[in-house]
Amino acid sequence: MKLRYCYTSTLGVTLVTLGLAAGAIAPYLATTLTPALAASPENTSFPDTQNYWAQPFIHNLAERDIVTGYPDNTFRPEQPVARDEFASILQQAFSQPAEREIASGSVYTDVPQGYWAAPAIQEAYEMGFMKGYPGGEFRPNQPVSRVEVLVSLAQNLNLPTTTTAVDKSVAAAATPARVQPVSRRRANRPLIFPLAMTTLMQPLMATPARATAAANSAPASSNTSQRPVSLVVSDYYQDAAQIPQYAVDDVAATTAAGIVVNYPDQRVLNPTRPATRGEVAALIHQALVSQGKTVPISDQSASQYVVGR
Structure with missing residues (x-):
């Protein structure tokens, strides 16, 4: 059962279990929630996200009860997201x-x-998305960085993984239109990629055997050498050198899957900066798209920031 968390200034946190009949929860609401919050209708539109770049992502997740606003009806999209x-x-x-x-x-x-x-x-721990720190701490109030969000998603959503990638010209000649993903775990959970992402996936997904075959048939002027993923990632991000070494493969995997969303510049990842509520909404939305659980954003004003689109 999914649980919904609502925040109030006087009570701190009130937990409302979804799925109860309105008549059954009415007495509970009257005695537990502050009057202002109890009277507020369900809302998926927030005044502080109007004309905000991530508004379509936020609205989609709010409609699915994945993200919520605050009692004053704001979403606060620029607020950093803590680990809890x-x-x-x-x-x-x-x-x-x-x-x-x-x-x-x-x-x-x-x-x-x-x-x-x-x-x-x-x-989140049991599903494999998060874990604690040495010494038995979780650090719930610590902001989560953008790269930590990507690592969390890459390591638990059955994304393809690789340690090397071939030159784009070789991969383009060698890789078919649909690439069979290499499962990180749970091979029985197929991953659905948008067709628009196949070109982006090619430099990251071509197998060494196919790359060798393409190299033998490619013109002499083609660069047929294999390239480390770190170099391929640098093709996409101007600040690739700031990506922690442990996260390079996961950034490559989430990039190939169309999960990465960079505002205002696709080529600037800002990997170590704390992720904001608006950014996390965009990344989670794209992760759901990569899993075939929602449709891509059609609004060009927002989708233009999806890397590789």
């Missing part, structure tokens, strides 16, 4: 089989019993 909030968004967005188990989110020394995000932290 990211866990809550992951819990709402994905229903992956559990890969591991913990007793509760409060097994971490800095997540007290009854903490509002403890169930989400537990589920």
Whole structure:
């Protein structure tokens, strides 16, 4: 069962279980929520996202109850996302089989019993999206960086992975229109790629055997040498040198899958900067698109920031 978290200034956090009949929860609402919040209707449009670049992504997720606004009806798209909030968004967005188990989110020394995000932290850990730090800490209030969001998604959404990639001209000649992904885990969960992404995927996905065959038939002037993923990533991002080494493959995988969204410049990743609520909404939306769980954004004013589009 998915849970919905609502915030109030006087109560801190109130948990409302979805799926109850209106008559059954009316007494609960009257005694638990502040009057202003209890009277507020469900809303997926926020005044502070009007004319905001990520508004279509935010609206789509809000309609699916993946992200919510605040009691004052704002979304605060430029506010950094902390690890506890990211866990809550992951819990709402994905229903992956559990890969591991913990007793509760409060097994971490800095997540007290009854903490509002403890169930989400537990589920994000069990699905494989997040984990704690040495010393038994989760650091729930620590902002999550953009590259950490991408690593989390890449490592648990069955994205293709590779350690080397061939030159684009070779891959273009060698790779068929549809590329069979190499599963990181759970091979029985097929990954659906938008056809528009196949050109972007080619330099990252061509196998060494096909690359060799293409090299033998390519003109003498073609560059047929294999290139490290780090160099291929640098083809897309001007600040590729700022990507932590541990994250290079995952950035390549999420780029190939059409998950990366960079505003205002596609070629600037800002990997270590804290991810904002608007950015996380865009990245989660694109992850759902890559899984075939929602449709791509048709609004050109927003979709133009999807890398490789």
